[in-house]
Amino acid sequence: MIRYTLKCANxxxxxSWFRSAEDYEAQTARGLVGCPDCxxxxxxxxxMAPQVCTAREEAPAGPPPPVPAQTAPTPEQIEQAIAxxxxxxxxxxxxxxxxxxxxARRMHEGAAPPRAIYGETKPDEARKLIEDGVPVLPLPFTPRRKMN
Structure with a gap:
């Protein structure tokens, strides 16, 4: 695994971590790597500074310091975050x-003005959008809509 420090256009x-340099190149070329801020x-x-260990360097004595335990969010906290x-x-x-x-495809191709949208699609259509480099993200809820 390779850890890269990345910078967006903003x-x-x-x-972000990648399996290889080629994996990084392929994902960024397809627009699959996005800034978590914007x-x-x-x-x-x-x-970025490389992390290189040489044979002359001595390994730190003893086990690494313990990592503080993190508690998992409660179901109520998860529901509140999703809401x-x-x-x-x-x-x-x-x-x-x-x-x-x-x-989403029309906006990606420039046939419709870009704007924030959400809606529904079948899993195979979502995969096709991703494969074609259309930036989409699944949401952890289903939209509210009137049912007959």
């Missing part, structure tokens, strides 16, 4: 329903 810095997919490697995410998405995005895949 100058946000973040780290979602920008135009990213590149930032300056907050849902409210943000619904307040700041257009619901396009079952036309999500077609609308």
């Amino acid at each position: 100058d946000h810095r973040f780290e 979602g920008e997919t135009r990213v590149g490697k930032a300056m 907050k995410l849902r409210a943000e998405v619904e307040a700041n995005s257009d619901y396009v329903g079952l036309e999500f895949a077609a609308e």
Whole structure:
């Protein structure tokens, strides 16, 4: 595994792990690597210091220091986080329903103005969007819609 320090076009810095340099190149070429701060997919490697161990360096004595234990969030905390995410998405995005895949593709190709959208699509259509480099992300909830 390789850890790269990356920088997006908006100058946000973040780290990401890749199986190989080729894996990094392939993912960034397809627009699959996005900035966690702003979602920008135009990213590149930032300056970083290499971590190299030489034979002359001595290994630290004793076991590594313990890592503080982290507690898992409770189900209530998870539900609250998902509800907050849902409210943000619904307040700041257009619901396009079952036309999500077609609308996302139109925006990616420049045939429709870019905007934040959410909706529904079948798993195979979502895979095709990802394979074609259309930046999409599954949400952990189903949109509210009126059922007959």
